[in-house]
Amino acid sequence: MRSSATDALRIDGPRLWQRLMMLAEIGATPKGGVCRLALSELDRQGRALVVGWARQAGMTVAVDQIGNVFLRRMGRDPTLPPIVSGSHLDTQPTGGKFDGNYGVLAALEVVETLNDAGVRTEAPIEIAIWTNEEGSRFVPVMMGSGVFAGAIPLAHAWAARDTEGRSVKDELARIGYLGTQVPGDHPMGAYFEAHIEQGPVLEQEETTIGVVLGTLGVRWFDCIVTGMEAHAGPTPMAMRQDALQIAARLMLEVVAIAGRHPPHGRGTVGMVQVHPNSRNVIPGQVKFSIDLRNHTDALLDAMAKDIRETAAALSETSGLPIQLEPVSSYPAQPFAPSCIDAVERAARALGLSHRRMISGAGHDAVYTARVTPTGMIFIPCKDGISHNEIEDAAPADVEAGCNVLLQVMLECAGLAA
Amino acid sequence: MRSSATDALRIDGPRLWQRLMMLAEIGATPKGGVCRLALSELDRQGRALVVGWARQAGMTVAVDQIGNVFLRRMGRDPTLPPIVSGSHLDTQPTGGKFDGNYGVLAALEVVETLNDAGVRTEAPIEIAIWTNEEGSRFVPVMMGSGVFAGAIPLAHAWAARDTEGRSVKDELARIGYLGTQVPGDHPMGAYFEAHIEQGPVLEQEETTIGVVLGTLGVRWFDCIVTGMEAHAGPTPMAMRQDALQIAARLMLEVVAIAGRHPPHGRGTVGMVQVHPNSRNVIPGQVKFSIDLRNHTDALLDAMAKDIRETAAALSETSGLPIQLEPVSSYPAQPFAPSCIDAVERAARALGLSHRRMISGAGHDAVYTARVTPTGMIFIPCKDGISHNEIEDAAPADVEAGCNVLLQVMLECAGLAA
Numbered sequence: 163m164r165s166s167a168t169d170a171l172r173i174d175g176p177r178l179w180q181r182l183m184m185l186a187e188i189g190a191t192p193k194g195g196v197c198r199l200a201l202s203e204l205d206r207q208g209r210a211l212v213v214g215w216a217r218q219a220g221m222t223v224a225v226d227q228i229g230n231v232f233l234r235r236m237g238r239d240p241t242l243p244p245i246v247s248g249s250h251l252d253t254q255p256t257g258g259k260f261d262g263n264y265g266v267l268a269a270l271e272v273v274e275t276l277n278d279a280g281v282r283t284e285a286p287i288e289i290a291i292w293t294n295e296e297g298s299r300f301v302p303v304m305m306g307s308g309v310f311a312g313a314i315p316l317a318h319a320w321a322a323r324d325t326e327g328r329s330v331k332d333e334l335a336r337i338g339y340l341g342t343q344v345p346g347d348h349p350m351g352a353y354f355e356a357h358i359e360q361g362p363v364l365e366q367e368e369t370t371i372g373v374v375l376g377t378l379g380v381r382w383f384d385c386i387v388t389g390m391e392a393h394a395g396p397t398p399m400a401m402r403q404d405a406l407q408i409a410a411r412l413m414l415e416v417v418a419i420a421g422r423h424p425p426h427g428r429g430t431v432g433m434v435q436v437h438p439n440s441r442n443v444i445p446g447q448v449k450f451s452i453d454l455r456n457h458t459d460a461l462l463d464a465m466a467k468d469i470r471e472t473a474a475a476l477s478e479t480s481g482l483p484i485q486l487e488p489v490s491s492y493p494a495q496p497f498a499p500s501c502i503d504a505v506e507r508a509a510r511a512l513g514l515s516h517r518r519m520i521s522g523a524g525h526d527a528v529y530t531a532r533v534t535p536t537g538m539i540f541i542p543c544k545d546g547i548s549h550n551e552i553e554d555a556a557p558a559d560v561e562a563g564c565n566v567l568l569q570v571m572l573e574c575a576g577l578a579a
Numbered sequence: 580m581r582s583s584a585t586d587a588l589r590i591d592g593p594r595l596w597q598r599l600m601m602l603a604e605i606g607a608t609p610k611g612g613v614c615r616l617a618l619s620e621l622d623r624q625g626r627a628l629v630v631g632w633a634r635q636a637g638m639t640v641a642v643d644q645i646g647n648v649f650l651r652r653m654g655r656d657p658t659l660p661p662i663v664s665g666s667h668l669d670t671q672p673t674g675g676k677f678d679g680n681y682g683v684l685a686a687l688e689v690v691e692t693l694n695d696a697g698v699r700t701e702a703p704i705e706i707a708i709w710t711n712e713e714g715s716r717f718v719p720v721m722m723g724s725g726v727f728a729g730a731i732p733l734a735h736a737w738a739a740r741d742t743e744g745r746s747v748k749d750e751l752a753r754i755g756y757l758g759t760q761v762p763g764d765h766p767m768g769a770y771f772e773a774h775i776e777q778g779p780v781l782e783q784e785e786t787t788i789g790v791v792l793g794t795l796g797v798r799w800f801d802c803i804v805t806g807m808e809a810h811a812g813p814t815p816m817a818m819r820q821d822a823l824q825i826a827a828r829l830m831l832e833v834v835a836i837a838g839r840h841p842p843h844g845r846g847t848v849g850m851v852q853v854h855p856n857s858r859n860v861i862p863g864q865v866k867f868s869i870d871l872r873n874h875t876d877a878l879l880d881a882m883a884k885d886i887r888e889t890a891a892a893l894s895e896t897s898g899l900p901i902q903l904e905p906v907s908s909y910p911a912q913p914f915a916p917s918c919i920d921a922v923e924r925a926a927r928a929l930g931l932s933h934r935r936m937i938s939g940a941g942h943d944a945v946y947t948a949r950v951t952p953t954g955m956i957f958i959p960c961k962d963g964i965s966h967n968e969i970e971d972a973a974p975a976d977v978e979a980g981c982n983v984l985l986q987v988m989l990e991c992a993g994l995a996a
Contacts, residue, residue, distance in 0.1 A: 361813025361815070363813075366818065392963060392964070393777055394872070395938070395939030395940040396776060396779075398845070399844070401783065406849075411831065413827045414824065420816050427816070428815070430861055431823055431862075432823075433856050433858050434823070436850065439849070439850050441850050441868040442849055443847075521812070521813065522811070522813035524812070547809070549810065549860075
């Protein structure tokens with residue numbers, strides 16, 4: 163049920179922006195970014211600030227055993243599952259003000275707007291704050307939503323330790339977020355997450371809203387090429403077993419393979435280690451990472467097969483052993499058509515430029531999509547940069563994305579009769 | 580003047596081998612190598628052992644201001660400049676038993692053999708022990724011979740410091756090798772150096788003696804390709820500025836350029852640094868080393884021009900800035916035809932398999948060649964490996980190279996009437 167009154171409802175952009183800037187002071191870095199590692203004292207302070215605002219807005223608080231926080235605004239019908247929106251408050255060590263934080267505060271701004279307008283929804287509305295999305299201090303990444311969705315065992319997550327040996331469970335207890343609710347034992351009607359794009363597409367195309375269709379699947383490999391280290395001077399070219407020369411050809415192939423699997427195929431070599439890495443020594447071994455992405459698992463399988471065959475052929479012709487070791491993989495995750503359509507409808511109704519797109523990065527929404535209908539709303543970020551202290555977004559886009567979220571939440575939660 | 584008696588003279592292979600093994604105990608590493616850094620306490624012990632043997636063999640000792648040691652066996656005519664042979668006693672941190680050490684002890688073995696046979700030469704014979712050839716603890720490399728030849732100013736060499744801040748001059752004084760002779764103020768009639776090949780050619784061709792024509796010139800560059808770091812997931816292939824993809828193409832070109840300048844052209848990329856070197860981040864900058872070698876400076880110039888033009892073209896087509904910064908260069912150094920011929924004659928007379936070849940690595944002989952007629956004698960080393968604890972050479976080859984040196988020294992010093 164909708165009404166022309168709620169169709170005209172708009173969030174308070176300056177309030178949302180002000181809260182983003184206040185939250186960014188917790189863990190603020192000299193270069194304008196934020197360092198608020200998961201389950202640190204600063205994470206506790208960030209959570210306390212947001213939970214405090216939510217309490218002032220009349221919301222109740224529940225915490226599960228992995229520290230996920232659910233802030234609830236009651237609906238008319240307490241038997242309906244809540245319509246949930248949120249993201250995470252932890253950041254990278256040199257993170258920005260928007261990644262995750264925007265999704266949480268946009269959800270809070272939706273609630274504030276409904277409160278201000280005296281709008282009552284049929285279903286409850288909840289804000290989710292997921293624990294340790296970034297994975298900087300504790301691996302795996304997207305830990306809270308992963309445990310919630312049953313993808314990561316609670317015991318495994320609890321046992322994860324940071325470089326100083328402190329466990330997730332101990333740190334949850336220390337900061338007061340070791341809750342009692344069993345993760346996942348928390349029905350949801352739908353989940354939406356507003357997020358900066360973390361890529362350049364919206365900005366370059368001057369489009370305000372990204373209607374996210376799902377996330378790319380990922381296959382990570384380590385590739386090790388073994389040659390024979392030797393002096394650069396006395397070793398004639400024909401007698402060399404130069405591991406880097408073979409590795410470089412494979413590095414070019416990683417990108418070529420992405421081009422052979424359009425339009426969403428992506429291939430990246432991000433990390434290279436050369437041994438012994440000395441100016442006048444022919445490299446004896448080169449290890450490098452391979453990151454392959456695509457929007458269906460079948461295409462990912464094809465890309466993985468392609469790199470395996472290319473490596474095998476190159477090993478055959480060069481005589482150098484090439485190992486290709488799987489490191490980890492994430493399946494492609496499509497979002498619910500009903501949620502995708504709802505986001506698109508809202509953007510259109512608001513007169514905002516929008517386009518359908520795939521998310522190349524992982525988000526908590528990837529895991530919620532396994533257990534509840536899920537959608538995402540992207541807004542542009544400056545130069546496509548994130549995970550960086552210079553991460554930035556325009557106030558108008560921040561506001562626009564939140565208005566889309568408001569309409570989507572209203573549509574899904576329904577107006578109380 | 581030669582005689583059938585001296586033509587039949589042979590060095591004492593087991594004695595030479597035993598001394599190599601004794602010397603290798605000073606700084607011996609658990610893996611069978613040697614760590615005897617220049618001007619360390621172990622360097623002092625190594626020098627003391629060899630100088631002690633030389634004194635027992637009746638030789639006099641002179642030390643210059645950069646710590647080069649000249650051990651002299653008198654000839655009949657004290658006005659003739661000495662015929663000199665030697666090398667260095669310092670090693671790499673994980674060096675072997677033969678590099679440098681062989682050249683010094685082979686020269687000593689020549690003297691012992693002449694003493695045993697009661698052979699008197701016309702000109703004096705000297706053993707040179709050059710300071711800090713390796714350059715591991717103090718740069719530049721080949722310091723002692725470089726100062727001797729006037730290529731490195733004494734004050735510059737004295738001022739060089741190790742990572743703990745200790746200077747060459749202080750360390751020379753501490754180990755008792757800050758001599759008074761002005762470097763270079765020491766005439767030589769000729770200089771010969773016996774050395775392991777440090778490459779695979781002799782071993783693979785089953786040849787015992789390398790008649791060295793000179794050394795390859797070297798040009799070192801640092802290449803920096805600057806792209807834009809970005810998330811591997813959300814950044815479509817067409818919007819990337821992947822520094823590693825362009826760098827990899829240039830790395831392949833470094834080797835291709837060597838192939839375009841045969842037969843002695845060599846091209847090596849030994850060192851690579853990727854920034855930020857993270858698995859899921861498109862590299863924003865890649866820095867790598869370029870090592871180009873050839874046997875004439877004109878060919879080196881052509882290779883350097885080739886890599887500059889290739890980099891410029893690649894920068895043009897990719898739009899990514901590519902910097903090519905000269906790091907250092909060494910000119911190609913041909914040896915004296917008279918010395919080359921003498922080595923070849925001796926190998927032939929001894930019935931040893933031999934071939935003419937270029938040295939790809941630097942040696943003290945590169946600097947002596949600037950001030951006196953110079954030649955080198957190479958022997959095979961196992962798998963072409965040096966600067967490594969597993970560096971090895973066969974006793975028969977060690978002996979053969981020393982016999983060639985004996986004949987060459989005899990020919991140049993002449994038999995006393």
